[in-house]
Amino acid sequence: MPTLICDCNRTMPLDPEVLGKALHEDLKLHSTLCRREAGAFQQALRGGGDVVVACTQEQRLFTEIAGQTEGVAWSPVRFVNIRETGGWSRDAARAMPKIAALLADARRPEPEPVSTVTYRSEGRLLVIGPLDAAERIAASVADVLQVTVFSQGGTGSQERRWPVLSGRIGRLAGWLGAFELEWAQDNPIDLDLCTRCNACIQACPEGAIGFDYQVRLDACTGHRACVKVCEAAGAIDFQREPRAENQTFDLVLDLRERPAMDRHALPQGYLHLPPASGPEARMAAVLRLRELVGEFEKPKFFQYKQKLCAHSRNETVGCRACIDVCSAEAVSSDTSRQQIKVNPNLCVGCGACTTVCPTGALTYTYPRPNEQGERWKALLASYAQAGGREPVLLLHSQEAGRAMVEDLGRLARVGKASGVPANVMPLALWHAASTGIELWLSAVAAGARHVAVLTTGEEAPQYLDALRQQMALAEAIVQGLGYEGTHFSLLACSAPEALDAQLQGLVRKPGAVPAQPARFAVTGDKRPTLELALDHLVEHARAVPPVIELPAGSPLGSIHVDKDRCTLCMSCVGACPASALQDNPQLPQLKLIEKNCVQCGLCASTCPEDAITLHPRLLLTPERRQPRVLNETQPYGCVRCGKPFGTLKAIEAMLGKLSGHPMFQGAGLERLKMCGDCRVIDIYSADNEVRISDL
Incomplete structure (x- = not known):
């Protein structure tokens, strides 16, 4: 090549x-x-x-x-960019290993193609806002779009050029090519019948009717002069019942102060242009709308494996990390089917849901984790082979992040910044939140002295919280294993000068790494990759403590069982999605394989006795991979045949609760001490004795 x-x-x-x-x-x-x-x-x-x-x-x-x-x-x-990423830095002469690594990275095979999501738009545009502003926008796009205006006050023109809707909006949902609007037509003036003759405006003594041709009911005192002058057209009727209306659109332009969809990541095809927007923003919105006619494709950014999902069991919710972090509201709960639902049309590809998923049920696909991990490992290997030392990975978004890195390079060229240091390798991601702990730890295991994620202010607040939480967890692990220095950082920069200062600080404090770089193959599944990275880091650690305490929210840990409250009902075993909790078919025992625990909390939510609490930690003794007994008790034997059918504690608790009940007195209470078979036999025998006595 x-x-x-x-x-x-x-x-x-x-x-x-x-x-x-x-x-x-x-x-x-x-x-x-x-x-x-x-x-x-x-x-x-x-x-x-x-x-x-x-x-x-x-x-x-x-x-x-x-x-x-x-x-x-x-x-x-x-x-491939070698100029702004290193060739124009102050230490560019020492950047040959980095440039060689970036060139080698550009020669790697392209990732396998991913599934796509298709949008189809015929150009049916809904403009919501003041009538005059909406009509101005409509005039600039009407040659390519079919415009409908939803009037929200303002002053309209006399000429009826576009369909105008009015009323109270109840619901607006959807995405490019499939927006659904529901509203109530609850104003006395029907705009379909109104001829805009302005007779009602002139007749109204309170001035309650404006040139948007709607009655402001809070100003109307009931003279009804408007009804009289509109008798011929019949457009005004104060007795008309509100009508529920609905209509579909391909595009939505919202001109109101507050958008109908109040979320950080708006759907494709929905544009919000508040009243204070300047000419440049209005022009950009118009140009964007004109482009959105036809058929469009985007990657399907995720893969969902329901069998790994820790969201719900038996209609009880445990983990909801993906739902809470999604800024596009693309992830929702479906407890009846024991799973989550991800709407691919709303998904914007940030990948934050896959980053926080503790089990790997949600996997990022653009690129896939194994492709991303192997790329990083190859890049670090190329850098080392070219003589590079103390490599740092700078992960940034492919748009705003890339632009900031390039701006930094241009400032360095004219002597106004130091530029990207020789050992810092910028890598573009679709979104800064799309990678997490398993890939970061794999990078450190492969020799990266530091992994930095650049954020530029475009990210949702919950994304930043998730990244900080993941980095605190990763840092706790490597620090606990004795690797000195700082290995992970979240760079929040609004300007290239701020990025310059933070990068110069990073290169002065590189973190320690294993003496032998990892060679394991990064897998497409989160938990196996995480285990491989942990194994390598543990193998080469200077000192391995028996346990590392981890911050809350960790996907690694144990559980604590209050033995005084636990009745060994095994509800938690049935709820565990990772087979971490197990029972013993031979004895009343509750066991845990700590390596499998994802700290989803389903066991704690399911436990009827509130006997379980989560304990985030990383156990480093061999017992982590072996079943460990959390609670056990004596079995309770049937008083008739001796066969165990429950636990001593559970049966005694049941007897204590039911001993005062009228149905469980005498023989009835005694049958509670029998297994199911003997209970039936005893009831049948007692019934026969009664019949014989009757004879």
């Missing part, structure tokens, strides 16, 4: 010999690859196969040149 590098008019101190040796390829350094030396690019294309170009600024130009090159039917070109 040919790789073309360019020092961008000699502004980067690139060493083609060092880079070529790391990539096992003879590299030639270019200075004007996008201009006078474009022929070298065309020659590489004619050689066939993929081509890597170390430039993203002129990506569009290179794509056009590729399309115009004779003898090239189609050749995929991969672009």
Whole structure:
């Protein structure tokens, strides 16, 4: 795979010999690859196969040149940024190992394609807001969209150019191509019948009717002069019962101060443009609306495995981490089916639900965890092979995060910032919240001295809380194992200058890593990957304590059982989704395999005696993988045949509660001490004795 590098008019101190040796390829350094030396690019294309170009600024130009090159039917070109990510930093001369690693990363095979979600829009637009503002927007898009206005006050034009709805909105839900509006037509003026003759406005003595042609009922005192002047059209009727109406739309533009959908991540096709928005925001909204006609696809960002889900058992809710963290309200509870539901049309691909899922029931697919993990491991290996030391991974979003990193590089070029340090490797994610503890720990196990996640203010507050919680957990584990330094950080930056300062601080305090980098294959499942990372970190730790106490919310831990309250009813065993809690068919025992426990809380929610509490921790003794008895008691034998049929404590508790009941006196109370078979026999025998005595 040919790789073309360019020092961008000699502004980067690139060493083609060092880079070529790391990539096992003879590299030639270019200075004007996008201009006078474009022929070298065309020659590489004619050689066939993929081509890597170390430039993203002129990506569009290179794509056009590729399309115009004779003898090239189609050749995929991969672009990688080595300029703003390191070539323009103050220590760019020491950044060759990083640049070699980024170039090697660009040569990796593309991830496997994922399933897609399809939207279809015919351009039916609903504009909600003041009539005059809505009509102005409508005029700018009516040539490509079918506009309907929902009047919320304001002043309309005399000309009826678009359908106008009015009333009280009850519900607005949906997504691009499938919005559903429900409202109550509860105003005395019916806009379908209104001719906008303005007679009612002139006749109303209270001025309760404006040019939106709706009666403000709080100002109306009941003169009904408007009804008289509208007799011919019959549009005004104060006795009309409110009508429930509904209609579907493909797009929604909401011009009100508060949006109908009050959530951080709005659905595709829903745009909120509050009254204070400036001309640029209005123009952007208009241009965006005009683009949303036709058929569109997006990745299906998640995979759900119901059998691993710890959300619900027996209509009892345990874990709801994914529901609480989703800022798009795409995840909901379905306790009747013992699961959650994820609406792929509402999902925006942040991945936060997969990050907080303790079991791996929700898995991110863009890219898949194994693809992401193997990419990081290969990047770290390439960096080390090129002579790099103390690597730091900087994870950022592919839009705002990438833009901030590039802005930092430009500031460094003109001497206003230090730029991305030589050992910091920026990696773009679809969203900053899409990776979590199992991948971060795998990266540290593979040699990453630090994993930093960059946030830029676009993230929902609950995403930041989730990332902080995950990082506190990961840091507690590596610190507990004796790895010195700080290994994880959440960088909250609103400007490149802030990012510059935080990156310079990071490189001065690298965390310790295992002496031997991990070579295990990152799996597509969360818990196995987490266990592999933990095993490697434990194996190479300087000192392994018997247990590491972890913060609340940990997916690792034990449970504590109050033996005085527990009756060994085994409700918790049936509720456990991870087979962590087990019974003993031979004896009344409750056992725990701590390695399997995901701390979902279903056992505690299910326990009728409130005898269970969660204990987040990481047990590091061999007992973590072995069944451990949490509670046991003597079996209770049937007083008739001696066969055990319950626990001593449970039967005694039952006898104590029912001994005063009229139905359980004498023989009735004695039968409670029998197994099911003997109880039936005793009842049958007693019935026969009664019949014989009657004879």
